[in-house]
Amino acid sequence: MIVGIAFVVLVLIGMPIGFALGLAGVLGLIDMGGGSFLALAPSRMFNGLNIFPFLAMPFFILAGEIMNHTGITHRLVSLAQTLVGHFRGGLAHTNMLASVFFAGLTGAATADAAAFGKTLVPAMVKRGYSRDYACAVTAAGSIIGPTIPPSGLMVVYGSLMGVSIGGLFAAGILPGLLICFVCMVVIAIGVKANNLPEADKRASFREFLTIFKSSILALFMPVIILGGILGGIVTPTEAASIAVAYALFIGVFVYRSISVPDFIGMLIRTARITGVIFVIIAFAAILGWWLSFNRIPQELAQAIVSISDNKYIIIALIIGMLLAVGMVMDITAILILLAPVLVPLTEQVGLNPIHAGIIFVLALNISLMTPPVGACLFVLSSVTGEKLEKIAAKLWPFLIAEVAILFIFAFWEDLALALPRMLGFA
Amino acid sequence: MKNFATKASEKLNWIVERFVALLMLLLVLDVWLGVMDRYIFHWQLPWPEVLARYLMIWAALLAISAGIARREHIGLSILLDRVPKFLRRTCLFSVDIFTFCLFAFLCWYGIDFANGGSSRQAMIFDMTLAMPFAAIPVSAAIAALQVLFVAFRDQGQVMTHTNDEVMQ
Amino acid sequence: GPKVLKFGHDNKMDPFENPAHACTAVFANIVEADTNGSIEVEVYPSNQLGSAKEHVQLVRDNVIQATLTSTGAISSYYPRIDVLNLAFAFDHNAATYDVFDGPFGAALSKDIEETVSGVKVLGFPDTGGFFAVTNSKHAIKNLEDFKGIRVRTMTLPSHQKIIQSLGGEAYPLAWGEVYSGLQTGVIDGQMNPVPTISFAKFAEVQKYMTLTNHLFAPYTFMVSKAFWDDLTADEQRVLNYAANSCVVASRGLSRVIEASDRGLAGLKDKIEVTALSAESRDQFKAAAQPVVLKHIEETLGAEGVALLGIFQKELGNANTRSYLK
Ligand code: NA
Numbered sequence: 001m002i003v004g005i006a007f008v009v010l011v012l013i014g015m016p017i018g019f020a021l022g023l024a025g026v027l028g029l030i031d032m033g034g035g036s037f038l039a040l041a042p043s044r045m046f047n048g049l050n051i052f053p054f055l056a057m058p059f060f061i062l063a064g065e066i067m068n069h070t071g072i073t074h075r076l077v078s079l080a081q082t083l084v085g086h087f088r089g090g091l092a093h094t095n096m097l098a099s100v101f102f103a104g105l106t107g108a109a110t111a112d113a114a115a116f117g118k119t120l121v122p123a124m125v126k127r128g129y130s131r132d133y134a135c136a137v138t139a140a141g142s143i144i145g146p147t148i149p150p151s152g153l154m155v156v157y158g159s160l161m162g163v164s165i166g167g168l169f170a171a172g173i174l175p176g177l178l179i180c181f182v183c184m185v186v187i188a189i190g191v192k193a194n195n196l197p198e199a200d201k202r203a204s205f206r207e208f209l210t211i212f213k214s215s216i217l218a219l220f221m222p223v224i225i226l227g228g229i230l231g232g233i234v235t236p237t238e239a240a241s242i243a244v245a246y247a248l249f250i251g252v253f254v255y256r257s258i259s260v261p262d263f264i265g266m267l268i269r270t271a272r273i274t275g276v277i278f279v280i281i282a283f284a285a286i287l288g289w290w291l292s293f294n295r296i297p298q299e300l301a302q303a304i305v306s307i308s309d310n311k312y313i314i315i316a317l318i319i320g321m322l323l324a325v326g327m328v329m330d331i332t333a334i335l336i337l338l339a340p341v342l343v344p345l346t347e348q349v350g351l352n353p354i355h356a357g358i359i360f361v362l363a364l365n366i367s368l369m370t371p372p373v374g375a376c377l378f379v380l381s382s383v384t385g386e387k388l389e390k391i392a393a394k395l396w397p398f399l400i401a402e403v404a405i406l407f408i409f410a411f412w413e414d415l416a417l418a419l420p421r422m423l424g425f426a
Numbered sequence: 427m428k429n430f431a432t433k434a435s436e437k438l439n440w441i442v443e444r445f446v447a448l449l450m451l452l453l454v455l456d457v458w459l460g461v462m463d464r465y466i467f468h469w470q471l472p473w474p475e476v477l478a479r480y481l482m483i484w485a486a487l488l489a490i491s492a493g494i495a496r497r498e499h500i501g502l503s504i505l506l507d508r509v510p511k512f513l514r515r516t517c518l519f520s521v522d523i524f525t526f527c528l529f530a531f532l533c534w535y536g537i538d539f540a541n542g543g544s545s546r547q548a549m550i551f552d553m554t555l556a557m558p559f560a561a562i563p564v565s566a567a568i569a570a571l572q573v574l575f576v577a578f579r580d581q582g583q584v585m586t587h588t589n590d591e592v593m594q
Numbered sequence: 595g596p597k598v599l600k601f602g603h604d605n606k607m608d609p610f611e612n613p614a615h616a617c618t619a620v621f622a623n624i625v626e627a628d629t630n631g632s633i634e635v636e637v638y639p640s641n642q643l644g645s646a647k648e649h650v651q652l653v654r655d656n657v658i659q660a661t662l663t664s665t666g667a668i669s670s671y672y673p674r675i676d677v678l679n680l681a682f683a684f685d686h687n688a689a690t691y692d693v694f695d696g697p698f699g700a701a702l703s704k705d706i707e708e709t710v711s712g713v714k715v716l717g718f719p720d721t722g723g724f725f726a727v728t729n730s731k732h733a734i735k736n737l738e739d740f741k742g743i744r745v746r747t748m749t750l751p752s753h754q755k756i757i758q759s760l761g762g763e764a765y766p767l768a769w770g771e772v773y774s775g776l777q778t779g780v781i782d783g784q785m786n787p788v789p790t791i792s793f794a795k796f797a798e799v800q801k802y803m804t805l806t807n808h809l810f811a812p813y814t815f816m817v818s819k820a821f822w823d824d825l826t827a828d829e830q831r832v833l834n835y836a837a838n839s840c841v842v843a844s845r846g847l848s849r850v851i852e853a854s855d856r857g858l859a860g861l862k863d864k865i866e867v868t869a870l871s872a873e874s875r876d877q878f879k880a881a882a883q884p885v886v887l888k889h890i891e892e893t894l895g896a897e898g899v900a901l902l903g904i905f906q907k908e909l910g911n912a913n914t915r916s917y918l919k
């Protein structure tokens with residue numbers, strides 16, 4: 001109780017979420033009597049990070065850094081524009097579709113939000129979109145990044161829960177594409193309500209080909225990653241190191257745009273972003289231990305089971321809990337704190353582990369853009385200067401659409417497992 | 427005071443970031459070596475997997491202080507945006523002090539932890555676990571120092587550093 | 595109030611599923627009943643309180659009071675556990691009972707207590723039996739068949755050396771990547787006890803399994819020394835025989851699992867199983883043992899060699915002794 005209150009107060013007075021988790025965890029250990037319990041904190045931090053598959057996170061971030069430096073983001077946006085720019089609200093559609101292309105290069109939603117917040121949002125505002133709407137579209141699209149492989153969150157989930165990461169990667173492709181599709185439908189429906197600008201001229205096939213040619217190497221990255229895994233060359237974790245090698249090859253030999261100081265800068269930025277994520281993982285490991293020792297997760301699980309033993313109701317309860325907690329907690333922390341409790345419940349009701357995994361990943365990704373605590377909203381708000389609650393106000397139609405997709409995949413196993421089965425993972 | 431803190435923060439961070447870049451580079455090379463060993467060299471090296479974990483932990487934990495220097499660890503401003511300036515400054519300054527306490531605590535207990543590691547074998551390079559475990563006290567000490575510097579540099583006036591490149 | 599014994603381990607919660615939880619269930623039942631509730635046992639399965647390695651430290655610090663730790667998890671605290679990696683040491687399961695219940699078990703537990711301060715060893719429960727080797731290339735029947743097979747091992751020099759001495763290649767790979775590594779062909783094979791191979795579903799991605807029986811790695815059942823010293827003599831006596839029953843239960847359940855759908859009987863339909871012929875086993879033993887012996891002598895020093903001496907002597911007795919004679 002005191003730990004929960006401490007966490008909320010610390011967050012409200014502006015303490016970074018990660019540090020608040022750490023301090024709450026330490027307070028928990030003190031509350032248990034200090035002594036040997038306090039000595040646990042460093043050990044839990046170290047062991048919370050001492051997991052080989054976590055390597056995929058820095059590597060995917062580094063690969064994205066390198067790709068971004070080559071100017072590939074702009075090429076991907078142009079490519080999307082030649083395809084959907086001619087609809088009314090063309091730049092909004094472009095934003096969505098570019099997120100799909102960008103998804104193959106990035107393992108984190110915040111990378112998408114930052115890159116597009118910096119480039120596309122100003123372009124949309126200039127073209128006559130309201131800034132809050134432009135931000136909302138970017139936020140809605142940003143979660144496609146960690147849904148379509150590669151995905152840092154899937155790596156964490158897979159390694160903590162012992163689920164095939166390759167299988168999760170395969171399972172993410174379809175929902176990622178569908179999220180893009182429904183969000184484009186939402187954009188189309190809201191054309192009048194949001195007073196979106198008129199259509200641009202349609203790009204010629206020749207223009208499309210030129211741009212396609214210049215971005216094909218970037219589009220090829222997810223193929224390299226999945227190919228490396230399926231071809232038996234690398235493990236899913238090592239695949240991220242192949243992504244780095246591929247991006248470096250393109251950056252140095254094809255686009256010739258990376259110097260040594262550039263590369264050093266990328267290594268530093270990668271480490272910093274990794275540090276921001278890892279400190280949350282390390283501190284959540286302390287708090288998670290405190291919860292387990294006090295048997296709080298078991299009580300939570302029992303509470304859920306006591307409501308119903310129907311498979312669909314339990315799935316819905318799990319999703320509801322993830323989305324609710326996702327409003328006030330960082331998603332990696334949720335994964336570490338709640339997955340060990342909730343995943344066994346999905347086993348109990350006979351859910352395929354990859355299916356359960358994709359439900360978790362989708363729900364948590366959506367939480368990235370639910371206020372008040374949403375990493376993508378934070379990033380967008382800080383990059384564009386738009387107020388968080390104004391973005392949130394324009395976001396809800398997209399949110400509803402994405403939650404609908406989540407429920408479809410949660411309840412329709414054959415759809416959720418179609419691709420993993422095809423590729424031999426399930 | 428403010429000037430000194432700003433300079434000290436910059437200097438410390440410059441060193442930390444270069445070192446972290448080196449660790450990241452070694453990390454990439456180490457994992458590549460592991461892959462190539464299986465297909466090309468067949469040396470059957472026992473250490474790339476273990477070393478990768480330790481390099482990753484050292485790099486990521488040291489980088490926490492870099493994130494502090496640049497105020498990249500994001501918090502919630504919903505309440506703080508609605509309170510008087512003075513109160514906001516007080517809150518943010520106290521948050522820095524709390525953060526300092528957290529890392530100072532981790533450093534203190536981290537030293538014991540690393541000491542405990544010195545009587546345990548790491549299974550590679552004939553080394554003990556003291557070296558990998560030392561990542562906790564060392565990075566906590568640097569983070570504590572850095573948060574103290576930025577506390578006096580910003581004096582409650584900066585919450586998150588708006589830098590899109592940084593977020594990337 | 596009652597003394598609370600918090601017992602952490604790294605296996606699943608069902609006592610009929612694995613020897614670890616069965617062992618804790620038997621132990622908890624006897625302790626709670628026979629002390630008339632003066633000791634309460636709370637079991638934390640599935641690594642709820644951290645990794646197996648962390649459990650050892652938690653017991654040393656008396657944060658939890660008992661754990662079952664694997665040889666891999668204890669090795670960083672107690673490197674001499676590597677003595678147990680003498681390949682092809684045991685001729686059959688019954689020999690493992692004799693060796694770990696006899697003078698060697700006593701010497702080993704004493705050495706562990708002296709080296710890893712703060713713990714008291716109560717026994718060596720079964721983890722599920724002998725190691726087998728699986729692969730996707732071809733059936734391994736003799737040394738020739740091992741040539742060039744790339745086998746995943748733990749990051750343990752002695753395990754790598756065993757595979758290499760048999761002619762295979764040994765690559766350490768994180769546990770979480772073994773299944774997909776086998777599936778895609780990043781590696782050809784792996785080695786583990788049969789129940790582990792079964793629950794990790796390796797048969798789905800492997801074609802051949804050889805019952806090499808080359809290793810047996812028991813749990814070490816340890817309690818916190820501080821907790822132990824605080825018990826009355828009666829309570830200590832109860833814990834002692836409860837631990838003995840826990841060990842017996844782990845052995846019984848291990849044999850039952852091997853014989854059930856979750857063990858060898860279940861695997862036979864999914865994977866081609868080969869048992870080593872007596873000649874092949876002698877060949878394997880001749881190839882592997884000298885290499886491991888040399889490794890132990892080089893890395894574990896005089897104390898290691900002394901412990902190894904007791905191990906070999908007891909092995910000689912146990913392997914030749916026949917039941918009820
Ligand atoms: Na992605």
Ligand code: NA
Pocket residue numbers: 326327328329366367368369370371372373374375
């Ligand atoms: Na959220």
